[in-house]
Amino acid sequence: MARISDLLAAGRTFSFEFSPPKSAAGSMSLGRTIAELEPLAPSFVSVTYGAGGSTREHTRDTVLWVGKETNIPPMAHLTCVGHTKAEISDIISTYAGAGIENVLALAGDAPKDPADARPSDYMYAIDLIEHLHEIGDLCIGVAAHPEGHPRSPDMATDRRHLADKLRVADFATTQFFFDIEHYVSLVNDLADLGVTKPVVPGIMPVTNIAQVERMAELSGAAFPQWLRERLESGTTAEDVRRIGVEAATELCAALLEAGAPGLHFYTLNKSTATREIYAQLGLPVA
Numbered sequence: 001m002a003r004i005s006d007l008l009a010a011g012r013t014f015s016f017e018f019s020p021p022k023s024a025a026g027s028m029s030l031g032r033t034i035a036e037l038e039p040l041a042p043s044f045v046s047v048t049y050g051a052g053g054s055t056r057e058h059t060r061d062t063v064l065w066v067g068k069e070t071n072i073p074p075m076a077h078l079t080c081v082g083h084t085k086a087e088i089s090d091i092i093s094t095y096a097g098a099g100i101e102n103v104l105a106l107a108g109d110a111p112k113d114p115a116d117a118r119p120s121d122y123m124y125a126i127d128l129i130e131h132l133h134e135i136g137d138l139c140i141g142v143a144a145h146p147e148g149h150p151r152s153p154d155m156a157t158d159r160r161h162l163a164d165k166l167r168v169a170d171f172a173t174t175q176f177f178f179d180i181e182h183y184v185s186l187v188n189d190l191a192d193l194g195v196t197k198p199v200v201p202g203i204m205p206v207t208n209i210a211q212v213e214r215m216a217e218l219s220g221a222a223f224p225q226w227l228r229e230r231l232e233s234g235t236t237a238e239d240v241r242r243i244g245v246e247a248a249t250e251l252c253a254a255l256l257e258a259g260a261p262g263l264h265f266y267t268l269n270k271s272t273a274t275r276e277i278y279a280q281l282g283l284p285v286a
């Protein structure tokens with residue numbers, strides 16, 4: 001199965017992120033979404049990993065399903081939170097058996113309910129990466145936070161830690177953001193620290209203001225006033241969706257123009273917004 005580092009070396013990647021379904025209906029719906037997105041010939045798809053114990057098997061099963069049933073290389077998210085080295089070794093060995101070698105190594109966030117907390121052998125994503133290098137020949141991606149990670153004391157410290165982990169990984173995918181300046185500063189700051197590995201921007205088309213507001217608050221991304229005003233100029237939910245897709249398309253076009261090595265879409269398990277952005281950007285569809 002293709003390694004994402006090789007795909008990035010060969011040209012721009014266009015990729016989609018999904019969350020693992022938790023029910024039979026969710027599985028059917030995700031299967032439909034993936035079928036609708038397959039004609040866009042995604043370079044790879046990634047599957048998120050829950051901090052709570054119960055959703056983890058869903059991630060593994062979804063990653064294995066994509067690897068077996070589609071022509072799209074999957075990338076499995078993995079977190080430090082609540083994981084021992086033995087558990088991570090087990091997961092990696094299952095993936096290796098299925099030919100899956102792309103992983104996104106993340107710190108993860110502690111579960112909301114402390115009762116769900118489990119022991120962890122890792123503190124930071126870089127600790128997980130170190131262990132992954134010991135146990136497999138993997139293509140390793142990391143998370144980047146263009147506006148800084150909410151737990152960082154300041155931007156310079158955040159960038160230094162990001163540069164350190166990217167030095168031992170293959171590429172980064174960013175948290176979503178709405179102003180291109182955040183991405184450009186991130187890439188420039190990393191270059192100043194001597195790191196030029198590919199940083200793929202994460203794109204979140206806003207189709208629902210309240211939902212993105214909540215997600216932005218959790219992730220540390222700003223929800224800029226110019227975007228809020230533009231979205232609020234719509235009178236119906238369909239207007240908001242259309243304007244959100246237009247704004248995301250403009251951001252994608254500017255990012256490609258600025259030399260971004262690819263685009264990674266946060267799909268929220270739906271295909272429509274991503275397909276519309278593809279069409280508006282004039283990207284090829286099979």
Ligand code: FAD
Binds near residue numbers: 077106124150159173
């Ligand atoms: P780290 O790189 O470990 O950084 C976390 C914080 O610690 C930062 O403030 C950093 O500056 C600091 N830090 C790093 N190293 C050191 C060090 N050596 N000493 C002191 N401080 C340090 N979460 C999930 O639970 N599941 C997912 O599937 C998931 N997918 C994601 C996908 C993407 C593309 C992104 C951007 C985020 C995703 N997240 C996911 C969220 C992520 O887990 C959280 O943002 C988490 O809080 C930070 O993860 P990280 O890997 O960036 O952490």
